[in-house]
Amino acid sequence: MERYPILFGRRELIEGNGFIAGVEIAGRALMSNEDGEYWVEGVNPGGFASKGAGPGEALAAFCVEFRLVLFDIAMDAADFSAFKAEVEKFFHATNQVALQEWEAAVTEVREGKITAEWLDKRPADSPLRVNVEQIHQPKAAHNQEGAAAIAA
Helix, strand or coil: CEEEEEEEEEEEEEEECCEEEEEEEEEEEEEEEECCEEEEEEEECEEEEEEECCHHHHHHHHHHHHHHHHHHHHHHCCCHHHHHHHHHHHHHCCCHHHHHHHHHHHHHHHCCCCCCCCCEEECCCCCCEEEEEECCCCCHHHCCCCEEEEEC
16 A cells, blocks of 8 residues: 655635635645556544545545545534634644554655655655634635645
């Protein structure tokens, strides 16, 4: 089974109960190829996964699942403060099993056993972060494209 340690970034605009929030994260995920299907499992944030026929499809589905989790949090949050607290709690909930596999996959990348020419490379110790801000003046400048890279 091939495993790829992924570093990913996302920025989402989420509407909640009386607020609009910008959620920006730099997180980790583990992609694996199992019998021709690609799975992507969250490490930070943990607790969700997706699959696809190929790596691009699996990563796209992972981003959709991430957004759906944010939608669920927004639905339950009474206000922006509650939303922010729950998003931060979600982000910091590390999937420990996936983290161990992610770290083993980083070693395989460093040893040249795993390559992914279709991804940029970034240092595995790149900082993780979550930033949740309330948007008071929506503007096009808030729009950002997400990115993925293999951790090396």
